[in-house]
Amino acid sequence: MSDAVPSNEPTPTRSEVPAKAFSPEDETAMRESLKRCSAATVEAAVQFRRTRDPGLLPTIVLGVIERFVESELRPKLREGDDDLRLVEDLGVDSLTMMEIVMLVEEVLQMQTNNDELRNLRTVGDVKTFIDCKVRGLPLPKPTRFLPVEQVAAIMPIQPPFLFINEAQIGSAGAQGKYKITGQEFFLQGHFKDNPVLPASIMLEALGQLAVLFLLEGSQAEPGKRVDSSRILFTSCEGVRCHRICRPGDTLSLSVRPRRVKMPLATFEGSIRVGQEKAAVAEEITLTFAYVDETVGEVGQREDVAGLAARPRDVAGGQPPLAAASVAAS
Amino acid sequence: MATFPMTRAGAQRYDRAHTMPRIFVTGVGFITSIGNDRGTVLQSLRELRHGMLRYPPFDKPEVPVKVAAPVRGFAVDSSDPEDWTYPADYRLKREVLRSLCPNALYAYCAMQQAIRDARLEEGEVSNEETGLYAASGGSPAILGRLLNQMSQQGVMRCPPLGIVASIAGTVQFNLVAHFKIKGASCGFSSACASSSHALGFAFDDLKLGRQKRMFVVGAEDGNVETILPFAGMRALSLNPDPETASRPFDVARDGFVGTGGATVLVLETEDEVARRGVTPYCEVAGWGQASDGHNVAISHPEGHGLRLAMQRSLQSAGVSVGDVDYVNAHATSTPIGDVSEVKALRAVFGGDVSRVAVSSTKALTGHGLSLAGAMESGFCALALREGFTPGSAHISQLDPACSGMNIPRETQSIAPRVVLNNSSGFGGANVCLVFRRA
Numbered sequence: 106m107s108d109a110v111p112s113n114e115p116t117p118t119r120s121e122v123p124a125k126a127f128s129p130e131d132e133t134a135m136r137e138s139l140k141r142c143s144a145a146t147v148e149a150a151v152q153f154r155r156t157r158d159p160g161l162l163p164t165i166v167l168g169v170i171e172r173f174v175e176s177e178l179r180p181k182l183r184e185g186d187d188d189l190r191l192v193e194d195l196g197v198d199s200l201t202m203m204e205i206v207m208l209v210e211e212v213l214q215m216q217t218n219n220d221e222l223r224n225l226r227t228v229g230d231v232k233t234f235i236d237c238k239v240r241g242l243p244l245p246k247p248t249r250f251l252p253v254e255q256v257a258a259i260m261p262i263q264p265p266f267l268f269i270n271e272a273q274i275g276s277a278g279a280q281g282k283y284k285i286t287g288q289e290f291f292l293q294g295h296f297k298d299n300p301v302l303p304a305s306i307m308l309e310a311l312g313q314l315a316v317l318f319l320l321e322g323s324q325a326e327p328g329k330r331v332d333s334s335r336i337l338f339t340s341c342e343g344v345r346c347h348r349i350c351r352p353g354d355t356l357s358l359s360v361r362p363r364r365v366k367m368p369l370a371t372f373e374g375s376i377r378v379g380q381e382k383a384a385v386a387e388e389i390t391l392t393f394a395y396v397d398e399t400v401g402e403v404g405q406r407e408d409v410a411g412l413a414a415r416p417r418d419v420a421g422g423q424p425p426l427a428a429a430s431v432a433a434s
Numbered sequence: 435m436a437t438f439p440m441t442r443a444g445a446q447r448y449d450r451a452h453t454m455p456r457i458f459v460t461g462v463g464f465i466t467s468i469g470n471d472r473g474t475v476l477q478s479l480r481e482l483r484h485g486m487l488r489y490p491p492f493d494k495p496e497v498p499v500k501v502a503a504p505v506r507g508f509a510v511d512s513s514d515p516e517d518w519t520y521p522a523d524y525r526l527k528r529e530v531l532r533s534l535c536p537n538a539l540y541a542y543c544a545m546q547q548a549i550r551d552a553r554l555e556e557g558e559v560s561n562e563e564t565g566l567y568a569a570s571g572g573s574p575a576i577l578g579r580l581l582n583q584m585s586q587q588g589v590m591r592c593p594p595l596g597i598v599a600s601i602a603g604t605v606q607f608n609l610v611a612h613f614k615i616k617g618a619s620c621g622f623s624s625a626c627a628s629s630s631h632a633l634g635f636a637f638d639d640l641k642l643g644r645q646k647r648m649f650v651v652g653a654e655d656g657n658v659e660t661i662l663p664f665a666g667m668r669a670l671s672l673n674p675d676p677e678t679a680s681r682p683f684d685v686a687r688d689g690f691v692g693t694g695g696a697t698v699l700v701l702e703t704e705d706e707v708a709r710r711g712v713t714p715y716c717e718v719a720g721w722g723q724a725s726d727g728h729n730v731a732i733s734h735p736e737g738h739g740l741r742l743a744m745q746r747s748l749q750s751a752g753v754s755v756g757d758v759d760y761v762n763a764h765a766t767s768t769p770i771g772d773v774s775e776v777k778a779l780r781a782v783f784g785g786d787v788s789r790v791a792v793s794s795t796k797a798l799t800g801h802g803l804s805l806a807g808a809m810e811s812g813f814c815a816l817a818l819r820e821g822f823t824p825g826s827a828h829i830s831q832l833d834p835a836c837s838g839m840n841i842p843r844e845t846q847s848i849a850p851r852v853v854l855n856n857s858s859g860f861g862g863a864n865v866c867l868v869f870r871r872a
């Protein structure tokens with residue numbers, strides 16, 4: 106590190122503190138720290154320190170992540186998919202995550218604590234997190250993993266008509282999985298001696314994931330919650346199917362909210378099987394209503410959330426920083 | 435727990451009764467001041483080419499020490515491992531490099547050589563019957579930087595893997611993880627006897643059937659931070675001439691010359707050797723250790739601990755002094771240490787001391803501290819397989835204390851049958867390893 110940074114300089118604890126003067130020495134030190142990042146990243150970081158323009162953040166954050174990702178995985182990152190998972194898709198382990206965070210902290214002159222980092226699972230999570238920190242906004246609800254038992258406990262829809270085996274709920278949307286077992290009752294007739302998942306069921310699965318997002322992922326008005334008995338399908342637009350789905354296929358479902366304003370919530374949705382696109386729906390619109398949240402319910406709901414978090418840890422799918430604390434113990 | 439029996443016949447009976455396997459060295463890897471591969475090391479030993487130079491970081495008026503024997507072909511001074519350069523034969527990913535210190539990098543490279551040399555498949559390296567014992571003093575340079583960073587920039591601004599890269603144990607942490615070792619793993623810390631201890635205990639685990647194959651690793655950074663602290667102890671040579679600074683057994687010797695690097699040996703049971711059909715370098719016949727109980731940093735003037743260690747090693751191996759042809763001495767080129775070892779050798783070998791060849795290869799390599807035992811065991815393995823006796827370089831006037839001893843000044847093409855390798859560490863820890871022609 107540069108000797109030009111006086112050691113008695115106070116470290117800014119909150120990013121919303123107005124930017125300090127950005128001296129030429131600071132710039133030199135920062136360029137040194139970012140020497141393995143792309144030129145665009147370095148320039149964005151320099152600009153950010155001068156202007157504090159949050160619009161520069163995605164470039165900086167992605168640029169820093171890219172620097173720590175093995176070169177053969179970098180093209181994936183450049184595709185700009187916010188759903189890319191840090192551990193599974195990018196090979197970023199918990200210790201690399203810390204290296205990323207430390208470099209981002211240094212460049213953006215901000216500080217984070219471990220608790221805040223535990224829930225960052227995807228590139229989108231990281232972007233949202235940094236954005237909130239820099240703007241001084243409250244942090245979004247962390248991405249949560251829900252195994253099938255929790256999905257069934259939350260949803261008004263139940264087997265044999267529930268088409269979500271597991272789900273991941275974040276502030277930017279929800280992802281789910283459904284494996285076609287071949288035992289689904291409707292496959293006996295659709296088609297004769299030729300089981301194919303109906304397109305209407307694919308759309309139903311996306312709709313169910315949107316319901317789950319409304320119940321677990323959306324920000325309700327204070328003191329209110331979404332009433333699970335009053336969510337109904339309204340319309341959908343731009344549905345296209347690209348692939349026949351059969352028993353044995355695992356559907357990767359994804360929905361993102363485009364507008365959520367009572368009484369309507371509109372989502373875009375897509376289904377993949379492996380890397381193959383299976384279906385897209387440009388708009389799925391649901392109606393919903395709020396209901397007052399009682400004190401008892403609040404506790405109960407938090408229990409559900411607490412339970413939901415646990416099996417994920419057991420399954421070895423910890424978010425990066427949780428794994429680090431295990432390793433260090 | 436049974437102790438080793440005290441006679442040769444007893445040792446053989448004990449081994450037979452306990453169906454203890456014979457143990458062999460089947461692979462070696464070197465990153466040293468006298469060569470970064472087996473061939474170069476062999477040539478240096480035969481031709482007595484040393485690895486000393488006027489070490490640029492010592493080129494300051496306030497540093498009275500001028501000579502060191504650094505590893506060549508590696509530039510590892512930067513605090514950022516991604517800036518390091520190393521021979522093109524090796525390619526390490528960032529996620530491997532980030533937790534390495536210089537000596538763990540040397541060990542990583544030597545490990546790759548040893549695996550190739552022993553012709554081990556991936557599954558033969560990574561299984562429950564294969565372990566790794568290592569010795570390294572850690573990396574004082576990286577630890578120092580880490581502590582500075584902690585105090586100047588804050589505890590949360592330190593590299594996450596700074597600890598793993600710097601503390602003693604760093605070599606086995608890294609090698610065990612990166613080579614997916616699943617058997618026993620441990621680090622040994624007895625300063626300059628460390629990697630001999632590692633080899634001794636690896637031998638025991640193989641004898642006892644706990645493992646079938648063991649990697650033994652010795653490594654040191656060999657830079658300013660590992661060498662210069664010995665200046666305060668007045669243990670380093672102040673001789674500015676690389677040609678003579680390290681001269682064990684010479685009357686004008688004035689201290690040791692520091693070095694670094696890594697050596698890896700592959701030890702295997704006879705069953706594994708037979709199953710794989712490889713030709714071993716030599717047999718590890720036994721070992722022994724004993725302590726001086728005398729001084730924290732000075733050898734016992736009569737070499738008591740080393741004498742006992744040698745006697746125990748011969749008993750453990752079931753060989754007599756008459757069987758021994760060569761001793762690779764610990765002799766580091768310090769005035770006190772070399773003489774005390776000579777006294778121990780006289781006590782052990784009696785009339786045979788004029789016959790047994792004794793040399794210190796530290797005249798060529800300098801003193802590798804935790805690396806020394808493994809590196810010199812590697813040299814012994816080469817001597818046994820290739821059939822030569824390494825000479826003791828740089829002696830222009832033999833210390834009268836060594837009179838009557840057989841200290842060859844040149845490497846001789848005499849094939850030894852049984853070889854001893856001595857090592858002594860701080861606290862008066864002494865280890866002697868016995869190798870036998872396979």
